[in-house]
Amino acid sequence: MSTPRQRGGRLGGYAEEVAAAMRRRRDVRRPRVRVRVEHGEARVLDERSEAAERLLALARHMLDEPEESARGA
Amino acid sequence: MLTRMAATAHDLALRYLLELSADIRGALLMDRDGELRASAGLLPADGLADAARRIVAELRELAPDGGKPVEVDAFTTRGAMFALAEQDHVMVCTTNRSVNPGLIFYDMHAVLRDIDRAAEAEERRVPATDPREAAGSGA
Numbered sequence: 001m002s003t004p005r006q007r008g009g010r011l012g013g014y015a016e017e018v019a020a021a022m023r024r025r026r027d028v029r030r031p032r033v034r035v036r037v038e039h040g041e042a043r044v045l046d047e048r049s050e051a052a053e054r055l056l057a058l059a060r061h062m063l064d065e066p067e068e069s070a071r072g073a
Numbered sequence: 074m075l076t077r078m079a080a081t082a083h084d085l086a087l088r089y090l091l092e093l094s095a096d097i098r099g100a101l102l103m104d105r106d107g108e109l110r111a112s113a114g115l116l117p118a119d120g121l122a123d124a125a126r127r128i129v130a131e132l133r134e135l136a137p138d139g140g141k142p143v144e145v146d147a148f149t150t151r152g153a154m155f156a157l158a159e160q161d162h163v164m165v166c167t168t169n170r171s172v173n174p175g176l177i178f179y180d181m182h183a184v185l186r187d188i189d190r191a192a193e194a195e196e197r198r199v200p201a202t203d204p205r206e207a208a209g210s211g212a
Contacts, residue, residue: 035135035144036143054131055128055131059154062165062167064117
């Protein structure tokens with residue numbers, strides 16, 4: 001049988017796990033822009049940089065209120 | 074090279090891309106100058122040509138040398154946008170968030186390669202028809 005201290009420790013552990021899972025989920029869902037030029041290493045742009053902001057705005061526009069499109073020039 | 078291809082070939086290429094990956098919602102094909110060549114799937118109704126030009130301009134800024142392949146993926150809360158610039162073309166597609174970027178770029182590269190092959194085949198075919206046309210006009 002566990003003591004109150006042990007129970008609290010276990011609950012604390014659960015709370016930490018939940019907080020860590022939420023933190024990971026938030027990180028995964030955070031907007032990000034990644035760039036790879038030629039065969040170089042991919043790099044993630046600073047999300048506050050102008051290039052990242054412009055590309056994220058374009059991405060939001062492309063994903064906004066879509067409708068079926070089929071257009072040839 | 075791009076201008077020698079029929080517009081329908083670009084359309085078909087994008088439709089094939091959408092068939093290759095069920096995760097891809099919509100796709101655009103532009104030339105390296107930003108001119109929109111074709112679009113398919115679910116895309117915004119307004120400002121598509123302008124968005125295409127702006128995406129190409131951003132890619133040019135990321136690789137000012139020009140001609141180098143550039144891959145960009147931008148993940149937002151609503152989904153992701155993938156852009157791939159190669160020698161003659163720029164392809165953009167939109168997906169949901171839960172995709173493997175490597176697989177999306179793989180499919181995009183495959184379709185762009187097919188477009189290049191089709192354009193090369195078209196270029197080879199055009200000179201072969203010229204002598205016959207010339208012979209026909211002389212008869």
